[in-house]
Amino acid sequence: MKCPSCNSEAIRRSRRRGPQEGTALRLKSEAPFRCRDCGLRFIAQSDAPDPGGADRHVSFADYLGLRGWPRRVFTDEMILGSLLAAVSMGLTVALFALAYGWIDLESLRAVASTPIR
Ligand SMILES: [Zn+2]
Secondary structure, eight states, X not given: OOOTTTOOOOXXXXXXXXXHHHHHHHHTTEEEEEETTTOOEEEEEOOSOOTTOTTSOOOHHHXXXXXXXXXXXXXXXXXXXXXXXXXXXXXXXXXXXXXXXXXXXXXXXXXHHSOOO
């Protein structure tokens, strides 16, 4: 990206002027920039993701505030995968428990219907 006035490549992202400009620019995926050399402020197509934007992907690691090695270990895929594994394991155990009569549904119902004194 180059400055439209002096053709300098020393461009930095400029602050948006209020929420109205911010919303209008974000809809067009444009952003304000400022030239370091001549100080010109101009609007251009923004290809870099907005660091403070609401559309930024937030992973589980971000949500949990993980930093360093746990962040690399607890990826979204890993967390979702282990959740899925835990759920299917729980379902399997429940199925076996019912099939082998480890859980007696009749006695459970009797316990539930017994009034507590
Ligand atoms: Zn310039």
